[in-house]
Amino acid sequence: MKPRGGYNIRVAGRPAGAVEALPEPDTLYLPLRSRRFNFSEICVKDGERCGPGHAIAKDPENYFVPLLAPRAGTVRLDAVEGHIVLEDVAKLPEETYHPDDDLPHVPKDLGSSGMKRYKLLALGAWQFLHDAHTNALPDPFDTPSAVIASTIRLEPFLARGDVQVRKRLVNFTRGLEHLQALLEYQPIHLILPEVDSDLASRVRDTLRGHAWVNITYVPLRYPFDNFALLARGLGLKYDANSPVWAINSEGILAMDRALTMSHPCTVRLISLGGPAVDEPKHLKAMPGYPIRAIIDPRTSSESIRVLNGGGLTGDTVLEDQLGLDAECTGLTVLPEHTEREFLGFVRPGSDRRSYSRCFLSTLRAPAAERLTTALKGERRPCVSCNFCEEVCPAGIMPHLIHKLLYQDELEQAELTRIDLCVECGLCSFVCPSKIDLRREFIDGKQLIQEELHSEEVEA
Amino acid sequence: MRLLLGILDRVRPIFEDGGKLRPMKPVFDATENFFYAPSARTQNAPHIRDPLDLKRFMSMVIIGLAPCVVAAFYFFGLRMLAMIVVSYAAGGAVEMLFAVVRKEEINEGFLVTGLIFPLILPPGLPLWIVAVGVAFGVLVGKEIFGGTGRNPFNPALVGRCFLVLGYPGVMSATYIVPGSGPLGRLTEYVGVEAMTRATPLAEAKQGVVAPIADLFWGNVTGSAGETAAIAIIVGGVFLVLTRVANWRTVAGIIGSFTVLGLVLHYARPDDFAPVGWHLLAGGLLFGAFFMATDPVTSPITNGGKWAYAVIIGAATLLIRNLTGYVEGMMFAILLGNIAAPVLDDVAVRLRLRRLQHEG
Ligand code: SF4
Ligand code: SF4
Numbered sequence: 100m101k102p103r104g105g106y107n108i109r110v111a112g113r114p115a116g117a118v119e120a121l122p123e124p125d126t127l128y129l130p131l132r133s134r135r136f137n138f139s140e141i142c143v144k145d146g147e148r149c150g151p152g153h154a155i156a157k158d159p160e161n162y163f164v165p166l167l168a169p170r171a172g173t174v175r176l177d178a179v180e181g182h183i184v185l186e187d188v189a190k191l192p193e194e195t196y197h198p199d200d201d202l203p204h205v206p207k208d209l210g211s212s213g214m215k216r217y218k219l220l221a222l223g224a225w226q227f228l229h230d231a232h233t234n235a236l237p238d239p240f241d242t243p244s245a246v247i248a249s250t251i252r253l254e255p256f257l258a259r260g261d262v263q264v265r266k267r268l269v270n271f272t273r274g275l276e277h278l279q280a281l282l283e284y285q286p287i288h289l290i291l292p293e294v295d296s297d298l299a300s301r302v303r304d305t306l307r308g309h310a311w312v313n314i315t316y317v318p319l320r321y322p323f324d325n326f327a328l329l330a331r332g333l334g335l336k337y338d339a340n341s342p343v344w345a346i347n348s349e350g351i352l353a354m355d356r357a358l359t360m361s362h363p364c365t366v367r368l369i370s371l372g373g374p375a376v377d378e379p380k381h382l383k384a385m386p387g388y389p390i391r392a393i394i395d396p397r398t399s400s401e402s403i404r405v406l407n408g409g410g411l412t413g414d415t416v417l418e419d420q421l422g423l424d425a426e427c428t429g430l431t432v433l434p435e436h437t438e439r440e441f442l443g444f445v446r447p448g449s450d451r452r453s454y455s456r457c458f459l460s461t462l463r464a465p466a467a468e469r470l471t472t473a474l475k476g477e478r479r480p481c482v483s484c485n486f487c488e489e490v491c492p493a494g495i496m497p498h499l500i501h502k503l504l505y506q507d508e509l510e511q512a513e514l515t516r517i518d519l520c521v522e523c524g525l526c527s528f529v530c531p532s533k534i535d536l537r538r539e540f541i542d543g544k545q546l547i548q549e550e551l552h553s554e555e556v557e558a
Numbered sequence: 559m560r561l562l563l564g565i566l567d568r569v570r571p572i573f574e575d576g577g578k579l580r581p582m583k584p585v586f587d588a589t590e591n592f593f594y595a596p597s598a599r600t601q602n603a604p605h606i607r608d609p610l611d612l613k614r615f616m617s618m619v620i621i622g623l624a625p626c627v628v629a630a631f632y633f634f635g636l637r638m639l640a641m642i643v644v645s646y647a648a649g650g651a652v653e654m655l656f657a658v659v660r661k662e663e664i665n666e667g668f669l670v671t672g673l674i675f676p677l678i679l680p681p682g683l684p685l686w687i688v689a690v691g692v693a694f695g696v697l698v699g700k701e702i703f704g705g706t707g708r709n710p711f712n713p714a715l716v717g718r719c720f721l722v723l724g725y726p727g728v729m730s731a732t733y734i735v736p737g738s739g740p741l742g743r744l745t746e747y748v749g750v751e752a753m754t755r756a757t758p759l760a761e762a763k764q765g766v767v768a769p770i771a772d773l774f775w776g777n778v779t780g781s782a783g784e785t786a787a788i789a790i791i792v793g794g795v796f797l798v799l800t801r802v803a804n805w806r807t808v809a810g811i812i813g814s815f816t817v818l819g820l821v822l823h824y825a826r827p828d829d830f831a832p833v834g835w836h837l838l839a840g841g842l843l844f845g846a847f848f849m850a851t852d853p854v855t856s857p858i859t860n861g862g863k864w865a866y867a868v869i870i871g872a873a874t875l876l877i878r879n880l881t882g883y884v885e886g887m888m889f890a891i892l893l894g895n896i897a898a899p900v901l902d903d904v905a906v907r908l909r910l911r912r913l914q915h916e917g
Contacts, residue, residue, distance in 0.1 A: 108606070404605065406605060408603075410605050410606045411603060411604040412603050413603055414603065436597070436599050439595050441562075441593060441594060443595035444617055451609045452609070453608050453609050454608050454610065455800070455802075456799065457618050457801075458609065472599045472605055472606070473607065475608065475610075475611055476598075476611025477591060477596050477663060478663075479612045479706070481707050482667070482706070483853045484853050496858075496909070499906065515906075516916070519913065519916060524603055528608055531610045533607065535602050538603075
């Protein structure tokens with residue numbers, strides 16, 4: 100695949116391949132919201148003692164995807180706003196799954212593929228699936244037109260897909276087979292890094308003879324791991340009736356766990372990276388794990404900003420979120436910007452990494468920079484430097500859309516294909532005028548939905 | 559240097575809301591952020607940003623202009639210093655006035671305009687005319703359109719165009735003869751009382767052709783910063799390498815100028831001087847590297863840039879050789895500026911047609 104645009108930002112704090120298991124917690128704080136889900140249907144009572152893998156809440160908007168209790172514990176519903184708290188957490192042996200749990204929304208005659216899907220949903224593996232184009236949770240009882248299984252994650256810093264696949268290649272292959280069993284004849288596109296790593300050749304060898312897997316190689320440049328871009332690159336068009344599913348290696352492993360061992364998938368591998376982390380690494384963590392207990396012992400910086408996700412698309416973890424949410428893939432910790440450099444703009448800048456070539460570092464071998472939350476300049480009008488267009492992986496013209504949105508020309512913005520934006524954030528990153536392009540486009544897309552397409556939805 | 563930050567912190571309240579000098583806040587902000595990198599933090603994802611900002615971007619142009627400034631000092635003396643100071647002062651006053659009235663920030667773009675402007679003027683021009691020109695350029699070329707980023711024309715060229723049309727006599731009679739020797743005119747302050755002489759392009763119309771070597775080293779009459787081809791090339795290549803000036807624009811102008819020049823020279827050698835000579839004479843190189851590449855007033859799409867560059871290159875050659883004007887670069891770039899939005903529009907349409915079938 101030959102994608103366009105993209106750029107690798109070199110930031111200090113890339114997590115190493117090592118995986119650390121976090122100490123067992125006493126209390127878990129499970130947020131009721133995550134990026135895609137809102138677990139509004141509570142399935143447990145205050146004070147109830149629930150076992151590991153028990154569904155404590157469900158999201159009725161998303162096919163009743165469950166929020167599973169990662170450990171045994173006593174439920175507190177009103178202790179912390181927006182969370183279910185599990186007290187006196189204990190690690191008990193996991194009960195295996197009982198298919199006779201009642202799930203009213205599941206069709207009666209499931210068949211074997213249907214039973215598997217139901218199991219995936221109930222055991223927390225289904226939430227790893229995405230609609231490649233919309234990023235939403237796909238309907239478990241739909242048939243996709245194709246599946247994208249990606250082993251790469253490129254945003255600084257999210258859990259790297261290869262870390263797990265390396266150790267569990269057998270499980271990974273078995274997970275792919277389970278995935279294939281859900282399909283009829285639709286292809287699975289396996290995304291491997293273009294660089295010839297030993298992992299890639301091992302995966303290739305293992306999958307030799309699996310004719311239903313099409314291997315596609317992708318250059319390791321951010322954000323070519325984005326599902327929507329991969330789908331476009333593979334020529335898979337958006338069709339609401341037969342969506343394209345997408346899943347990361349972590350999800351494939353979860354499928355194997357759920358279908359081979361019938362165990363709930365509650366522990367996740369997350370990354371802990373960023374310039375403010377003393378020793379960036381991967382962590383085995385479970386939803387609800389107290390965030391402060393993860394961060395505090397692992398940073399020596401005074402003033403920090405913690406992001407749920409990567410440095411380019413992650414959201415700031417607000418004060419009122421106490422535990423990891425159900426979809427967290429990584430925490431990025433940035434030092435807050437405090438130092439003000441004297442006459443910074445005339446310095447030669449041999450320690451600066453820039454997309455432009457305006458710093459002396461251009462002449463040096465690339466090195467990672469300790470980036471902070473500094474805006475690195477002042478907000479200015481667009482000077483038409485075209486950097487945003489060069490890096491944009493979607494092939495659209497961010498500067499033009501910016502001008503159209505500024506003039507409230509929503510129709511024009513739509514014709515200029517604002518919908519192709521995958522919200523990777525590279526345009527905002529490179530803009531010398533420090534325009535918040537990504538934010539504008541997210542708001543703009545929503546405005547277009549509301550103002551121009553609201554009738555369609557009603558009709 | 560903590561001291562200065564302390565002083566700034568102490569006087570800041572005067573410029574904040576409720577302070578006595580609130581209207582002057584843009585001036586204070588510009589001063590503060592000139593000395594100290596701004597304290598602003600990101601509010602939204604992406605939470606990290608590239609270190610390039612507009613100050614840095616514009617200082618690159620100033621560094622690129624440095625060889626031309628040095629050459630101008632050498633050939634035309636200390637008068638250049640006065641011209642630069644006047645240009646910055648008069649243009650800066652207009653810029654500041656508008657920033658205060660509009661309650662907007664003072665924009666770095668002016669740092670470039672203020673330096674480029676004296677470099678494209680005859681070196682003996684009376685200082686008050688310099689002031690009038692730059693004020694007009696900034697006002698009409700930029701501010702009335704809403705400031706940097708929204709201006710369709712290059713402000714320095716608007717100022718010069720105004721002077722050419724408004725004061726044609728003074729403009730053509732103030733080309734000082736360049737200094738020579740180890741120090742050139744570095745120790746002199748000379749105005750029109752020194753010898754003046756027509757520029758090579760004007761003389762060529764009378765059949766007097768300056769040697770190419772003189773054009774290359776800059777030992778000829780002409781606009782202050784435009785005579786020394788070598789200085790322009792050194793600074794210009796630097797700008798292209800830093801990607802502040804787009805190579806397409808430069809290559810397109812020089813390429814189209816050369817090709818058309820070659821064809822016409824061989825077709826009618828009497829009317830058209832050899833293209834190598836034309837390339838080095840007058841403002842072509844300076845315009846190609848420093849003026850036409852202004853990102854704001856040139857097309858933003860790559861296709862548009864090529865077309866824009868070809869228009870400028872061809873128009874310059876034709877104006878020089880077929881009209882009464884001896885120098886065509888200024889009008890050609892302004893023409894290109896006019897065409898830029900149209901060229902972009904075409905390029906954008908083609909691009910959108912390709913995007914239509916995506917996703
Ligand atoms: S416009 Fe969208 S897809 Fe393109 S660089 Fe910006 S955020 Fe990324
Ligand atoms: S990067 Fe910023 S300044 Fe440059 S063209 Fe894009 S929006 Fe304009």
